[in-house]
Amino acid sequence: MSGSGESEYGAGQIQVLEGLQAVQKRPAMYIGSTDSRGLHHLVYEVVDNAIDEALAGYCDEIDVTIRDDGGVSVADDGRGIPVDTHEEYDRPALEVIMTVLHAGGKFDNKSYQVSGGLHGVGVSVVNALSRWLEVEVRRDGYLWRHRFDHGEPEPDAFERVRPLRDDEDTGTAITFWPDEEIFETGDFSFDTLATRLRELAFLNSGVEITLEDDRDGSSERFHYSGGIREFVEYLNETRTPLHDEVIYFEDTEPVNDGEIAIEVAMQATDELQGSVHAFANNINTREGGTHLTGFKTALTRLVNDYADEHDLLSDLDDNLRGEDVREGLTAVVSVKHPDPQFEGQTKTKLGNSEVRGAVTSALHDHLGTYFEENPDTAQTVVRKAAEAARARKAAEKAEELTRRKSALESTALPGKLADCQTRDPSESELFVVEGDSAGGSAKQGRNPEFQAILPLGGKILNVEKHRLDRVLENDEIRNLITAVGTGIGDEFDLSESRYENITLMTDADIDGAHIRTLLLTFFYRHMRPLIEAGYVYAAQPPLYRIRSGGETYDAMSEAERERIVAEKCDGAPDQVQRFKGLGEMNPEQLWETTMNPENRVLKQVTIEDAAEADKMFNVLMGDAVEPRKQFIKEHAPEADWVDI
Numbered sequence: 001m002s003g004s005g006e007s008e009y010g011a012g013q014i015q016v017l018e019g020l021q022a023v024q025k026r027p028a029m030y031i032g033s034t035d036s037r038g039l040h041h042l043v044y045e046v047v048d049n050a051i052d053e054a055l056a057g058y059c060d061e062i063d064v065t066i067r068d069d070g071g072v073s074v075a076d077d078g079r080g081i082p083v084d085t086h087e088e089y090d091r092p093a094l095e096v097i098m099t100v101l102h103a104g105g106k107f108d109n110k111s112y113q114v115s116g117g118l119h120g121v122g123v124s125v126v127n128a129l130s131r132w133l134e135v136e137v138r139r140d141g142y143l144w145r146h147r148f149d150h151g152e153p154e155p156d157a158f159e160r161v162r163p164l165r166d167d168e169d170t171g172t173a174i175t176f177w178p179d180e181e182i183f184e185t186g187d188f189s190f191d192t193l194a195t196r197l198r199e200l201a202f203l204n205s206g207v208e209i210t211l212e213d214d215r216d217g218s219s220e221r222f223h224y225s226g227g228i229r230e231f232v233e234y235l236n237e238t239r240t241p242l243h244d245e246v247i248y249f250e251d252t253e254p255v256n257d258g259e260i261a262i263e264v265a266m267q268a269t270d271e272l273q274g275s276v277h278a279f280a281n282n283i284n285t286r287e288g289g290t291h292l293t294g295f296k297t298a299l300t301r302l303v304n305d306y307a308d309e310h311d312l313l314s315d316l317d318d319n320l321r322g323e324d325v326r327e328g329l330t331a332v333v334s335v336k337h338p339d340p341q342f343e344g345q346t347k348t349k350l351g352n353s354e355v356r357g358a359v360t361s362a363l364h365d366h367l368g369t370y371f372e373e374n375p376d377t378a379q380t381v382v383r384k385a386a387e388a389a390r391a392r393k394a395a396e397k398a399e400e401l402t403r404r405k406s407a408l409e410s411t412a413l414p415g416k417l418a419d420c421q422t423r424d425p426s427e428s429e430l431f432v433v434e435g436d437s438a439g440g441s442a443k444q445g446r447n448p449e450f451q452a453i454l455p456l457g458g459k460i461l462n463v464e465k466h467r468l469d470r471v472l473e474n475d476e477i478r479n480l481i482t483a484v485g486t487g488i489g490d491e492f493d494l495s496e497s498r499y500e501n502i503t504l505m506t507d508a509d510i511d512g513a514h515i516r517t518l519l520l521t522f523f524y525r526h527m528r529p530l531i532e533a534g535y536v537y538a539a540q541p542p543l544y545r546i547r548s549g550g551e552t553y554d555a556m557s558e559a560e561r562e563r564i565v566a567e568k569c570d571g572a573p574d575q576v577q578r579f580k581g582l583g584e585m586n587p588e589q590l591w592e593t594t595m596n597p598e599n600r601v602l603k604q605v606t607i608e609d610a611a612e613a614d615k616m617f618n619v620l621m622g623d624a625v626e627p628r629k630q631f632i633k634e635h636a637p638e639a640d641w642v643d644i
């Protein structure tokens with residue numbers, strides 16, 4: 001209806017402009033931030049609207065394209081945004097929806113509206129934050145188009161382009177170019193979008209979502225008819241499931257204004273870490289909420305009831321705890337609620353109290369039946385939980401023993417420790433050295449006046465497979481606790497520290513990195529104040545020793561070696577020695593390069609470093625498939641892993 005635009009603003013239009021200006025003035029209020037996250041939010045917002053169409057039963061395909069001109073387009077085969085004239089505003093509904101905050105939802109009584117949830121600010125916000133936006137709608141027999149400049153409709157731009165062909169489906173295609181004056185970056189990440197779109201495809205089974213990247217021609221298609229069942233299979237791709245079939249059920253429970261849809265999928269694995277993912281209206285509720293507590297409570301009850309009825313816990317005097325039942329369990333809980341209440345710091349905690357009971361009763365109805373009908377699977381789940389409970393009890397005992405032992409033996413230092421002579425902690429240094437042979441060299445090379453050496457036996461602890469409580473049973477770790485003298489956990493006392501410099505000396509290879517990760521994780525979880533006090537360091541042994549014309553140079557990296565060879569040796573050094581590990585250095589070399597306070601380079605470990613190590617530990621133990629694959633790929637054993 002070209003020509004229907006009026007150049008004068010009515011009262012409605014002024015209201016519209018004020019709304020959009022508010023968004024432009026305070027974008028973070030609407031989309032969280034203006035960094036990369038916020039930028040990607042724009043895409044999610046439009047996609048969420050298309051998903052709403054899918055949930056209402058009108059859309060089964062969504063195509064997202066990252067264009068090579070900075071724009072993104074999202075096309076769906078839903079009903080199309082309404083184009084008839086909106087009474088109140090006397091403007092096309094399409095224009096109202098694109099320019100009035102929260103207008104979208106008022107047009108329709110959808111049973112579940114995802115838009116309107118967490119992201120749910122409405123497509124008008126995307127429009128307000130776009131330098132330019134174009135919409136094409138296929139609806140009511142025609143192709144319609146409209147364009148917007150910084151959120152404002154272009155005068156006379158609303159157009160009925162042409163009749164639809166017989167084979168043409170209804171739908172909406174929105175293409176937008178984010179305002180580069182608002183966003184810190186305009187760089188869309190294929191992987192970031194792919195992760196969220198994959199998740200949406202799992203959560204809304206049947207919807208086919210494609211992602212294309214015109215910048216390099218790559219593309220991916222997400223379509224999972226198995227829904228969250230396939231989500232669990234995907235999460236378990238890098239793990240070993242203990243039973244073949246993913247346990248799955250769905251149900252609805254009535255609430256005031258409609259019904260809550262509940263879906264649960266789960267599968268036990270042989271891992272130590274469990275991973276339960278909870279979603280509410282397609283939003284990853286990282287802070288949990290009533291759906292998650294309902295699930296956990298009911299699951300623990302059901303597994304215990306089943307175990308009792310079938311007499312499967314005869315050797316355990318207690319019930320299984322929730323943590324036992326969830327050990328190694330991969331689960332996805334997805335609820336859709338007509339009026340979800342999001343709470344918490346990041347608004348990712350579901351607050352609706354009636355959901356707890358709804359999920360609990362759905363679990364009782366369906367999982368109970370499932371267990372009766374699939375006794376093999378039920379027994380597998382119980383056995384895994386019982387094993388977890390036994391391990392937990394053993395670990396508790398070991399911890400108690402460690403505590404009592406270290407209290408008793410507070411004066412008896414470990415035999416492996418070569419202590420220093422001074423008793424002044426502020427002057428004392430403890431070198432925790434990987435490998436007995438390097439430990440031997442360090443003992444010979446040190447200054448015994450103020451330097452103590454604690455070798456860690458050559459046996460490599462497998463960081464991926466060890467719980468921290470198992471780590472506590474490890475003799476080497478116990479020696480470390482006794483040598484440091486502070487105790488651990490609740491009984492930790494910084495003033496008891498026998499050294500104010502504790503330096504981790506590990507090889508510059510994958511095993512060394514593993515040991516360092518483990519030690520840092522251990523310090524982070526059990527002796528954190530030691531790191532906070534700045535007592536913990538990582539030695540930085542050189543990788544190369546270069547000799548040229550009677551001079552000796554040490555290089556910490558490949559790049560430094562190249563620079564030294566070029567600058568100091570005219571490109572022709574007499575000798576370049578590569579230190580593969582600490583054990584390859586003789587005592588003098590170890591002293592000179594790594595231990596002598598005059599020459600050495602120590603990196604003080606910060607809480608962030610330790611938290612990073614802890615995270616790494618979690619990545620290795622945890623469930624996120626992509627990061628784990630990525631990590632394993634990046635840090636394959638042959639790789640030179642020298643960073644801290």
Ligand code: 0RA
Pocket residue numbers: 046049050053076078079080081082097104105107108123172174
């Ligand atoms: C308002 C009302 C209706 C659908 C939509 C908006 C809608 C918005 C977007 C955004 C992207 N794709 C979309 N598809 C639809 C309901 C229309 C009706 O009742 O026919």
